[in-house]
Amino acid sequence: MDFLNALVALSNFVLIPAIAYGSQLALGALGVTLIYGILRFSNFAHGDTMAFGAMVTILFTWWFQSMGISIHPLPTALLALPFGIVVTAMLLILTDRTVYRFYRRVKAKPIVFVMASMGVMFIMNGVVRFIIGPGDQRFADGERFIIRARDFKNATGLNEGLAFKTSQGITIVTAIIVVAVLFWFLNRTRTGKSMRAFSDNEDLALLSGINPERVVMITWIIVAALITIAGTLYGLDKTFKPFTYFQLLLPIFASAIVGGLGNPLGAIAGGFVIAFSEVTITYAWKKVAVYLLPESLEPSGLVQLMSTDYKFAVSFVILIVVLLIKPTGLFKGQSV
Template identity: 75%
Template structure:
């Protein structure tokens, strides 16, 4: 029985808790992608770098607060700086829409034109972020690091494996739940949320109903920027901030949105956790886990790892290809790509 408990604690440490935190981060990112696709009808390939831009703005404000001695106690100071980062990212999103996307919208260009334009915006944002903050890792987390420490858990439980819960993981889950509740309340209860849904379902009918398309577009970009910044900051607090990493995150975020059903917010959330747990379980080394469950003579000598962590994004790519081939509408029957 003790060996089973040790195995469960080990699995929670390296698969369950990291998978939940990473899944919440991907879900928030996928919500931004699916919102843009549902309302503005194109795949925004600049979303990953919009996450990086919003996170960079939050980091700079965090450093400014820290230099003035402002902190948030046991919580990261970045949470105080987050509203400023969201505002700066929203301004950048509206500027990019006015400078690039609005031109093609007036021309009623094909969706592929918007996709190509978003690739250009992606490289511009990537260059801006690298120019301002640099290409290297930037750590900005402060406050209390752990809620549950492994040694304290070992002393309390008497097990050989200790459970560790980082504060950033708990913050990620709490913030993600609050943001999802607020977003669904906005989309289903407010006048603007209903206008966005109507515009997404039928643009011409929405215009005949008196809905202002310019306002819908503006609010959509603001919400997408907020979701991107929150997801990026939570990811940066949990791991670290590096601009190229956010460029790479575009693949699992799009995979999450498509697996769940792009254009479907519930699907984006489900897809985020599907992709996250797929990556974590496939790249986890099960040697110690199996060592607790199997007899000593059957315990494995190797790592029992299906893929190295260096190839975790390949898991997202494989899942994405399989879904596009066999169920292009996703798990929750979103729009066809």
């Protein structure tokens, strides 16, 4: 019984949140990795673009809510998601046309792209705060839980409750669908293949008649879809606040690099590595330890390795360790 209780506590506080968070990071990291693979720079505006996508979705959600459209028990935000993606895609294509295309044409160094992306980051940051403000926004509706803690306790007779939030369920399911579609697209369709060819060897791809501008445009559209979904899911699961999205930049980059920049499979693995490390290192293990250890050995403290505020430190340390030991990442990414 104690073992089961420990297992439930572990799933409730570690496994489920980490899987949900990992899925969100993986979607974000896929975007970073695609931009790196095709456009060959680290996009610093990624976090703020994510905030923009989530913001547009929220605005559509509010509009739908005010008109009484809903897909109960699912959150209305899912219905608004396609609209958010379209608007974000248009914005990203617009930034590409006005900002990045010029540097591609003059064949600027990657660092110039990074700086330009810093400028874009400032603008996005301002636009998001200008439209929706810097504060927390609520937009979640529909059924809150798939499994409630109390129902679970009643049904199983265990002391520990297991709560499974709808947002977590949706995150996991959506992430699986999105990743499956993305991989099908990259591996099976002609356009996807041309993208991979472009990423592997630009000159050879150009030689075989692949239109670079088209590849870039499709990349931005996919990126828009990925980060709008990731941003909305993160907002549903936790909360929407523009600054938290900026801060997500670090774990997202860490995921992409740990997995191997430019490698989509690596981005997913990296997302889960980072999410699980963050959650396990900042979780107070006392609850689990109480069930597993005999009473005499019960810990007096919280058995928390690090306070939750150090979660950035976790992704950072993993990032550095991987960079030092295996600079191409866990899965072979592009050379360093």
